[in-house]
Amino acid sequence: MVVTAAGAREQGGGMVHRLLIALAVSALGYGASFASSVVVARMLGVEGKGTFSLFATSVAGLSVFAGLGIGQGQMFHAARAPEKLRYFMAHGLVLSLGLGGGAAVLYFLGGLFGGLPVVSALGPVGAAAGLLAVPLFSLLTFQRQYFLTIGRFVAAKANGALALAAPLIACAALPALGIQLQVTSLIVAVVVIHALWVLLFQGWIASASAGMSRSASFSASYLHESVSFGVRQYVSELAQFLTGRLDFFVVAWLAGSTGLGIYSVGVALAEIVSRLARELGTMLFPAFASGTLVNREAPAILRTTLGAAGVIAVVLAAAADPLVRLLFGEDFRGAVPVFRVLLAGTVAWSAAEILWNYVSAAGRPGFGVVVFGVAAAIDTILNLVLIPTLGVLGAGIAATVSYCLAATLLLPPFLRREEASLGEALVVRPSDLRRLVARLAELPGRLQGGGRSPGPSK
Numbered sequence: 001m002v003v004t005a006a007g008a009r010e011q012g013g014g015m016v017h018r019l020l021i022a023l024a025v026s027a028l029g030y031g032a033s034f035a036s037s038v039v040v041a042r043m044l045g046v047e048g049k050g051t052f053s054l055f056a057t058s059v060a061g062l063s064v065f066a067g068l069g070i071g072q073g074q075m076f077h078a079a080r081a082p083e084k085l086r087y088f089m090a091h092g093l094v095l096s097l098g099l100g101g102g103a104a105v106l107y108f109l110g111g112l113f114g115g116l117p118v119v120s121a122l123g124p125v126g127a128a129a130g131l132l133a134v135p136l137f138s139l140l141t142f143q144r145q146y147f148l149t150i151g152r153f154v155a156a157k158a159n160g161a162l163a164l165a166a167p168l169i170a171c172a173a174l175p176a177l178g179i180q181l182q183v184t185s186l187i188v189a190v191v192v193i194h195a196l197w198v199l200l201f202q203g204w205i206a207s208a209s210a211g212m213s214r215s216a217s218f219s220a221s222y223l224h225e226s227v228s229f230g231v232r233q234y235v236s237e238l239a240q241f242l243t244g245r246l247d248f249f250v251v252a253w254l255a256g257s258t259g260l261g262i263y264s265v266g267v268a269l270a271e272i273v274s275r276l277a278r279e280l281g282t283m284l285f286p287a288f289a290s291g292t293l294v295n296r297e298a299p300a301i302l303r304t305t306l307g308a309a310g311v312i313a314v315v316l317a318a319a320a321d322p323l324v325r326l327l328f329g330e331d332f333r334g335a336v337p338v339f340r341v342l343l344a345g346t347v348a349w350s351a352a353e354i355l356w357n358y359v360s361a362a363g364r365p366g367f368g369v370v371v372f373g374v375a376a377a378i379d380t381i382l383n384l385v386l387i388p389t390l391g392v393l394g395a396g397i398a399a400t401v402s403y404c405l406a407a408t409l410l411l412p413p414f415l416r417r418e419e420a421s422l423g424e425a426l427v428v429r430p431s432d433l434r435r436l437v438a439r440l441a442e443l444p445g446r447l448q449g450g451g452r453s454p455g456p457s458k
Contacts, residue, residue, distance in 0.1 A: 022153035029161020036167035050261035066103035069234030073226030079286040092142030104134035236368025242376040266338030277350035281357035288361030307428035309350035338396040345400030355410035
């Protein structure tokens, strides 16, 4: 199909509006997640907050580990050939139960009986909850990826937002039900809520798929295609996860649950900066893969996102001390220097989020193995050197260095493919701001029009 310049602009404008609405939904979810972090810290204290963060990080890590990148492989191929969508969730269910459940058994049961400290800290109830949490978390991820592939950005981000809001909902529901809020009761409640979300969004997917000519089914050939792309993506995503979260386990080992509680607060606050880029990157992956973005649009997205991240970081750095004390209390004041150091790193990580999705969607998922592998190795070495002398501040410095390194390594292939200069990729222009303001001004009319996001062309 030939797309005229005017048609491309119209399609691009529609996508921008869908992205803005989805980002608003995602912001609500992240706000709920942030409120959860505050409430959990206030009600469970430093050690309890550290233990719950350990559970959440373990579940997320195992989901990435067990996924083999197949979901991203399905997105890549279905974005280019929409008729393959009918296999998407059939594969998701099988893989979530088989790979996700198997990884959970090996880690939680093996760690519990083997005396692994990071699992023993959760106790038998936490380990048992982890057995259910990993396949549920994996299935929620497949659901989000399906919605992203068909252009239902709002549905995808609603899925993610409700998952992030689960701890806050649990913190409100447990006392209302007469159940004491403790680490174990909170973990169990979060797992139950995730199960409810899986059922809710599976019904939504069935409704969105009603118009397809053939029902959902399993395809060995499509799965093989997805695995061939996904394995390279998988190793890269695992390295990316290690870059962003390996320090949690090192801090827990060297500084205990109390140190992890302090560090997790600094990370939670700093990640406000990179949240926008993370959401945009995941939503734009199918567009990058299918080549539907018009010329020069990718550099504009990168520099605008990076500019927004820089502004947010400066504001948060200025308000760091009162923000931490007001939200988390004096017990968490040690998170202030960690938070400030991490802000510089999360600006760089914002660039890395966009760049990584772009490079992967361009057909180079294996490149992330090198980038994030090097970054994770540097992060680990610096953690081992700095934490014994600087405490959790050393972990913040190590993370910032590794984030900057990852962004630097991902930038050259982006510049070559887009034929863009460093300034075009990183420096915000007045025209970018005018365009953004114009799209925001048109947004109320779009919302009142009640238009729905189109699915992929048949």
